Amino acid sequence: MSKTLIRGAKVLGGEPQDVLIDGTVVEAVGTNLSAEGAEVVEADGKVLLPGLVDLHTHLREPGREDSETVLTGTRAAASGGYTNVFAMANTFPVADTAGVVEQVWRLGQESGYCDVQPIGAVTVGLEGAKLAELGAMHESAAGVTVFSDDGKCVHDAVIMRRALEYVKAFNGVVAQHAQEPRLTEGAQMNEGVVSAELGLGGWPAVAEESVIARDVLLAEHVGSRVHICHLSTAGSVEIVRWAKSRGIDVTAEVTPHHLLLTDELVRSYNPVYKVNPPLRTERDVMALREALADGTIDIVATDHAPHPHEDKDCEWAAAAMGMVGLETALSVVQETMVDTGLLDWAGVADRMSFKPAKIGQATGHGRPVSAGEPANLTLVDAAYRGQVDPAGFASRSRNTPYEGRELPGRVTHTWLRGKATLVDGKLT
Amino acid sequence: MQRHLISAADLTRDDAVLILDTAEEMARVADRPIKKLPTLRGRTVVNLFFEDSTRTRISFEAAEKRLSADVINFTAKGSSVSKGESLKDTAQTLEAMGVDAVVIRHSASGAPYRLATSGWIDAAVVNAGDGTHQHPTQALLDAFTMRRRLVGRDAGLGKDLDGRRITLVGDILHSRVARSNVDLLHTLGAEVTLVAPPTLLPVGVETWPCEVSYDLDSTLPKSDAVMLLRVQRERMNAAFFPTEREYSRRYGLDGDRMAKMPDHAIVMHPGPMVRGMEITAEVADSDRCTVVEQVANGVSIRMAVLYLLLGGNEPAVSHARPTEEK
Ligand SMILES: [Zn+2]
Numbered sequence: 001m002s003k004t005l006i007r008g009a010k011v012l013g014g015e016p017q018d019v020l021i022d023g024t025v026v027e028a029v030g031t032n033l034s035a036e037g038a039e040v041v042e043a044d045g046k047v048l049l050p051g052l053v054d055l056h057t058h059l060r061e062p063g064r065e066d067s068e069t070v071l072t073g074t075r076a077a078a079s080g081g082y083t084n085v086f087a088m089a090n091t092f093p094v095a096d097t098a099g100v101v102e103q104v105w106r107l108g109q110e111s112g113y114c115d116v117q118p119i120g121a122v123t124v125g126l127e128g129a130k131l132a133e134l135g136a137m138h139e140s141a142a143g144v145t146v147f148s149d150d151g152k153c154v155h156d157a158v159i160m161r162r163a164l165e166y167v168k169a170f171n172g173v174v175a176q177h178a179q180e181p182r183l184t185e186g187a188q189m190n191e192g193v194v195s196a197e198l199g200l201g202g203w204p205a206v207a208e209e210s211v212i213a214r215d216v217l218l219a220e221h222v223g224s225r226v227h228i229c230h231l232s233t234a235g236s237v238e239i240v241r242w243a244k245s246r247g248i249d250v251t252a253e254v255t256p257h258h259l260l261l262t263d264e265l266v267r268s269y270n271p272v273y274k275v276n277p278p279l280r281t282e283r284d285v286m287a288l289r290e291a292l293a294d295g296t297i298d299i300v301a302t303d304h305a306p307h308p309h310e311d312k313d314c315e316w317a318a319a320a321m322g323m324v325g326l327e328t329a330l331s332v333v334q335e336t337m338v339d340t341g342l343l344d345w346a347g348v349a350d351r352m353s354f355k356p357a358k359i360g361q362a363t364g365h366g367r368p369v370s371a372g373e374p375a376n377l378t379l380v381d382a383a384y385r386g387q388v389d390p391a392g393f394a395s396r397s398r399n400t401p402y403e404g405r406e407l408p409g410r411v412t413h414t415w416l417r418g419k420a421t422l423v424d425g426k427l428t
Numbered sequence: 429m430q431r432h433l434i435s436a437a438d439l440t441r442d443d444a445v446l447i448l449d450t451a452e453e454m455a456r457v458a459d460r461p462i463k464k465l466p467t468l469r470g471r472t473v474v475n476l477f478f479e480d481s482t483r484t485r486i487s488f489e490a491a492e493k494r495l496s497a498d499v500i501n502f503t504a505k506g507s508s509v510s511k512g513e514s515l516k517d518t519a520q521t522l523e524a525m526g527v528d529a530v531v532i533r534h535s536a537s538g539a540p541y542r543l544a545t546s547g548w549i550d551a552a553v554v555n556a557g558d559g560t561h562q563h564p565t566q567a568l569l570d571a572f573t574m575r576r577r578l579v580g581r582d583a584g585l586g587k588d589l590d591g592r593r594i595t596l597v598g599d600i601l602h603s604r605v606a607r608s609n610v611d612l613l614h615t616l617g618a619e620v621t622l623v624a625p626p627t628l629l630p631v632g633v634e635t636w637p638c639e640v641s642y643d644l645d646s647t648l649p650k651s652d653a654v655m656l657l658r659v660q661r662e663r664m665n666a667a668f669f670p671t672e673r674e675y676s677r678r679y680g681l682d683g684d685r686m687a688k689m690p691d692h693a694i695v696m697h698p699g700p701m702v703r704g705m706e707i708t709a710e711v712a713d714s715d716r717c718t719v720v721e722q723v724a725n726g727v728s729i730r731m732a733v734l735y736l737l738l739g740g741n742e743p744a745v746s747h748a749r750p751t752e753e754k
Contacts, residue, residue: 193632199537199561199604202631269538315515317536317559
């Protein structure tokens with residue numbers, strides 16, 4: 001079996017150590033390790049993290065392979081340091097049956113770059129009316145544990161209640177895209193001073209907050225757990241904080257872009273900033289950072305949303321919503337959380353690997369970097385600074401808001417069960 | 429002046445006064461037997477209308493023809509514009525044809541800004557109304573009308589609207605005319621008050637350079653001009669207000685209300701007027717109502733804007749006249 005010796009890596013940002021991989025597992029962690037015939041990777045004080053886990057990725061296959069495929073998406077994931085991604089259900093056809101989730105799962109297995117766990121739709125066709133066969137998707141080869149109509153909100157209170165109750169049978173979780181549909185009709189950006197000035201339809205914070213408030217109460221009422229996708233407002237943070245203090249089993253995620261960007265950027269009318277939920281205000285950004293630091297927000301999820309160039313190179317109103325995120329997530333988290341002193345690298349490992357794996361029950365991922373554990377690892381050159389160049393992205397789409405922006409950190413190596421998927425920043 | 433006219437907010441006080449003064453010169457052309465200047469001879473202007481507006485298009489077309497420009501009308505309504513990429517495609521087609529200026533009307537806010545800044549086209553871009561964002565030439569023609577009526581036709585030259593009190597009534601939320609007017613009137617020194625039910629005022633309006641009131645009656649006695657905005661009947665179904673009757677009771681302008689305005693005060697409307705809900709026939713037909721003048725002034729303003737954006741170093745009208753008389 002092949003061996004790899006990672007020499008002098010700061011495991012979770014701690015003192016430099018050596019990590020020896022034997023086959024698919026970590027054999028040893030310590031100082032002055034040596035191994036006959038092992039391939040040696042000089043880490044030179046780079047940060048070694050458990051392979052990242054993304055609970056919220058859009059891989060677009062089946063149906064929109066011009067945007068992304070499972071293969072290109074998992075290559076992008078490996079480039080960004082991920083070893084496991086959860087693929088959202090809003091594909092064509094929708095992943096609302098055992099057949100579709102098995103197809104996505106199988107494509108993930110074949111890709112070899114990153115494990116893919118399909119998310120199943122909560123309702124048939126994401127239409128919000130009728131529960132999809134949640135149990136069948138769970139029992140399929142894909143073993144679905146997370147259910148979401150993401151892209152749309154499960155708006156009907158009864159359907160949401162039933163979904164929360166039903167998945168208790170197999171400890172599933174419903175991941176809610178919180179967006180009150182009537183309050184967001186015609187919405188184009190955050191409702192506020194900027195939207196009023198630009199004449200773009202407003203997406204008010206309360207449209208997110210009111211749904212989160214309802215759903216945490218529903219979860220409490222039926223004794224289930226609920227996960228809130230991409231929190232974007234200070235008010236949402238307050239509601240989740242209150243729910244947790246009350247003992248409600250709620251988890252929440254924030255995207256890297258909501259930790260960094262504000263609605264002021266929309267003044268450019270450049271659709272690269274058009275995303276759902278929309279970019280909010282500076283005050284919201286600061287509240288989200290604090291909440292991620294203090295654990296109110298459990299995890300960072302990318303909401304990687306690839307779109308082809310022509311869907312963004314147009315006027316704002318006609319442009320698709322979403323941005324790619326897998327390849328820049330760690331850099332943005334370093335910029336907003338690590339370099340600001342809000343989180344250390346152990347905290348990053350917690351928010352981007354341990355906790356998302358736990359919420360999604362990704363077995364074999366989000367494990368400690370210690371002997372006997374699966375060798376899912378990511379090596380980060382945290383001292384690196386450079387401009388983002390989308391031309392180098394592995395994702396099929398390049399709709400990034402960071403083009404030309406200087407961001408810190410670079411993933412240099414990724415190992416999936418001991419096999420290198422990324423070496424010196426290049427995919428294998 | 430900037431190379432494009434996208435938003436009234438882009439105009440400095442001096443830019444705005446220059447446009448108003450130039451429009452006065454252009455207005456004289458309309459009084460001549462031959463209403464034509466050679467200023468834009470050989471220049472091509474495209475009226476690119478993605479949204480229906482016969483009034484605005486005809487006004488621009490008249491302005492362009494009076495300046496002797498070659499005019500191309502492109503109406504995209506009903507074609508596949510909803511796909512979005514066609515704005516870019518159309519722009520590149522026009523670019524290939526060597527167009528000098530594009531007058532664009534679009535239902536999407538920001539479309540003219542995108543057209544001017546995305547490198548799709550080199551031509552000067554004039555915003556003829558985009559979504560609920562801006563309609564700068566409308567604001568300019570309104571200011572022009574106010575200056576003529578409140579300051580005077582010749583006395584107004586070089587002057588702004590310092591200290592004049594202007595009230596805008598109606599659907600501020602969905603109105604690009606209101607946005608453009610607030611920006612421009614503030615720049616010109618006027619004091620603006622917006623009057624509407626709270627449902628028809630945008631979030632964050634308290635940060636705008638104007639006063640806000642829910643009460644029309646208390647605002648009228650201190651207004652030099654009252655501009656009524658179109659309230660679309662569909663808004664009623666979306667619960668912005670309970671009934672037409674209630675709206676017109678609280679925010680409609682009838683003869684009794686008009687009597688509360690100072691004697692010199694004028695009534696304005698960007699048109700088309702729907703008599704009944706927002707304005708009664710009595711008010712619309714009174715000589716205090718400037719609707720017809722606004723239409724005529726629109727042509728002068730659009731001539732001035734196109735001349736200033738495209739005329740470059742060609743002689744201005746006032747200099748052109750003696751040359752013609754030789
Ligand atoms: Zn979503």
